[in-house]
Amino acid sequence: MSGAAVTVDAKGTALAPGLIDSHVHPVCGDWTPRQNQLGWIESCLHGGVTTMVSAGEVHTPGRPKDIVGLKAMAIFAQRAFQAFRPGGVKIYAGAPVLEQGMVEDDFRELAEAGVKFLGEVGLGSVKDGTTGRRMVAWARKYGIQSTIHTGGPSIPGSSLIDKDMVLETDADVIGHVNGGHTALPDDQVKELCERSPRALEIVHNGNERAGLLALRTAKELRQMHRVILGTDSPAGSGVQPLGILRMISMLSSLGEIPAEIAICLATGNTAKMRNLNCGLIAPGREASFVFLDTAQQSAGKNLLDSIQKGDLAGVGMVITDGAVSIQRSRNTPPATRVPEVVKR
Numbered sequence: 001m002s003g004a005a006v007t008v009d010a011k012g013t014a015l016a017p018g019l020i021d022s023h024v025h026p027v028c029g030d031w032t033p034r035q036n037q038l039g040w041i042e043s044c045l046h047g048g049v050t051t052m053v054s055a056g057e058v059h060t061p062g063r064p065k066d067i068v069g070l071k072a073m074a075i076f077a078q079r080a081f082q083a084f085r086p087g088g089v090k091i092y093a094g095a096p097v098l099e100q101g102m103v104e105d106d107f108r109e110l111a112e113a114g115v116k117f118l119g120e121v122g123l124g125s126v127k128d129g130t131t132g133r134r135m136v137a138w139a140r141k142y143g144i145q146s147t148i149h150t151g152g153p154s155i156p157g158s159s160l161i162d163k164d165m166v167l168e169t170d171a172d173v174i175g176h177v178n179g180g181h182t183a184l185p186d187d188q189v190k191e192l193c194e195r196s197p198r199a200l201e202i203v204h205n206g207n208e209r210a211g212l213l214a215l216r217t218a219k220e221l222r223q224m225h226r227v228i229l230g231t232d233s234p235a236g237s238g239v240q241p242l243g244i245l246r247m248i249s250m251l252s253s254l255g256e257i258p259a260e261i262a263i264c265l266a267t268g269n270t271a272k273m274r275n276l277n278c279g280l281i282a283p284g285r286e287a288s289f290v291f292l293d294t295a296q297q298s299a300g301k302n303l304l305d306s307i308q309k310g311d312l313a314g315v316g317m318v319i320t321d322g323a324v325s326i327q328r329s330r331n332t333p334p335a336t337r338v339p340e341v342v343k344r
């Protein structure tokens, strides 16, 4: 490209938009108390993820549950992660969890302060559809997008959110429609796909069989544009630096969808459903990319075939906002070919 400051020779590898993780739980910096691990976000960069959306900073030790406190924490997290990008990963954080007693003005104030997402409805004290629906509508009115925890309790003390509450609350994203960790019964998963028009988020931390059911149901309904991917990491079940790549290979191989469609779920689909300016390779979009190639010794005859056979892609380079963030990934299986920086 003429005028480019950096020139990369792709060496025949595939260029994809940087992957998006629609569901993470960051806390502070690049640290998570759930597994007491440092560097988990930068590790996900090595799995091709360039953008993350917080589903609530709920693992924060001593998380405030009073309304002034939860608003302060959300604004702090939004500011902190806007200023701090581990390895270049962009994190949309500052996702407050709904608590009883919040009023319309709280949502207006949060929106004015730059908060764009709610944490999972159901992780706080709001556990009924009527209150959830009222608060989600206030959030929507002020441009804040919402998501809801779907399925069994995630940790002791949290509770079941069934299809009735999900349908009544009508959040913009049906968070982990395949459970996080525990899925709803099959008929409820199908009903959510059929009766709600909202985004269907499938996560690595959920029930894989239920994830495949949601995928197949969306396919039958010809509503694949609603399917988006997340990890729900870190959640104590393993920080999953390759979680999105694993979802792509799992859904493509077992869900029998073309690999390129599976990649679209984690890029363009998620960007559209989440209103993000990334996820597509197009003028005016953020210049965040991942270079992929067939993992060495994969039985697949090319990259897409290797993914459809269930292997992970090898990451050879990641670019975030036009800058080379990493070259050969330390976490994926080694890519057969890797791009080269030819001019800096």
Ligand SMILES: [Zn+2]
Binding pocket: 120, 149, 150, 154, 175, 176, 180
């Ligand atoms: Zn959840």
